Amino acid sequence: MTSFTIGDRQVGDDSPTFVIAEAGSNHNGDLELAKELIDAAVDAGADAVKFQTFRAEEMYVEDSGEVEYLDDNRSIYDVIESMEMPYEWIPELHDYCRERDIFFMSTPFDERSADELAEYVPAWKVASYTSSHHPFLRYLADTDKPVIMSTGAHELDEIAESVSMLRNVGVSNLVLLQCVAAYPTPLSKINVRFVETLQNKFNVLTGLSDHTLDPVTAPSAAVALGATVVEKHFTLDKTMEGPDHQFALEPDELDQMVSAIRDTESALGTGEKHVLEVEEELYEKARRAIHAVRDIEAGDEFTTENVEVLRPGEKDAGLDPKFYDEILGETSARSIQKGDGIQWSDVR
Incomplete structure (x- = not known):
């Protein structure tokens, strides 16, 4: 029925x-x-x-x-x-x-x-x-x-x-x-x-x-x-x-x-789950991502001292937190400024 x-x-x-x-x-x-x-x-x-x-x-x-x-x-x-x-x-x-x-x-x-x-x-x-x-x-x-x-x-x-x-x-x-x-x-x-x-x-x-x-x-x-x-x-x-x-x-x-x-x-509601239009701003600004917390030079190793999982705010968000352990120990392919999001293209 x-x-x-x-x-x-x-x-x-x-x-x-x-x-x-x-x-x-x-x-x-x-x-x-x-x-x-x-x-x-x-x-x-x-x-x-x-x-x-x-x-x-x-x-x-x-x-x-x-x-x-x-x-x-x-x-x-x-x-x-x-x-x-x-x-x-x-x-x-x-x-x-x-x-x-x-x-x-x-x-x-x-x-x-x-x-x-x-x-x-x-x-x-x-x-x-x-x-x-x-x-x-x-x-x-x-x-x-x-x-x-x-x-x-x-x-x-x-x-x-x-x-x-x-x-x-x-x-x-x-x-x-x-x-x-x-x-x-x-x-x-x-x-x-x-x-x-x-x-x-x-x-x-x-x-x-x-x-x-x-x-x-x-x-x-x-x-x-x-x-x-x-x-x-x-x-x-x-x-x-x-x-x-x-x-x-x-x-x-x-x-x-x-x-x-x-x-x-x-x-x-509907019982379904999607990112809603009313969530879009905080979806971009408040979901945590991998970011540099210090200036990083090309060839530097990614460590817990220079990258952390933070909210990006107005910055372009980096990689999802699930990749944090994966990039630790890898080296940077370019110079990265403090606060920038870490992308796969940044990982050598």
């Missing part, structure tokens, strides 16, 4: 990291706020902005109780129900994304939501908690879209089962994202090296779905280890009401993350 396309974007080893700005449910039920989130993702330079499309009745049993991390007295069912994105938003958000030249994506959590999204998204993003829901994965596979799947809260053998199932039903364009299902995730627990483990184990493109509060460290480390997709939650304001705002990046942090990813890509 080296690359494939999402929309008109190449995703893979030789392409820029595909950055997904995860708006999730941080629209707070306000369509205009959802559009402001899109604007912020565009301003930061993200490739895609992603929402979440679900219905509480398709996610939780109704008497589901509370979840501690949400710090909300309501049941998780009621919280999820309050976060639902209206289906009628989907075409409008898609069109607005197209106007702003950013991909519209949204994670479906059930078949009905997938049906509503299918016409509008270039790829499926599978949430961690859905990654072992094989019937649903098969449902998504029937659409022939690329699949980007998070792996939080799952063991390696469970991930292997889902990957095998997806391959068996014809999904070849697959990205697996390292993810830790903790909101926020402590930086010491993000385990970015698992990006490499996923690559080596499954021979697929890999990436990171990051819930740490740091906008730079984990995404940059993941890119350095070969991540081709990075996803991160963002919001317009961490102090807004709602369960996903506090651990999300604000717009300036999202911008910082994208910049750090692009800088990391630039710093990684």
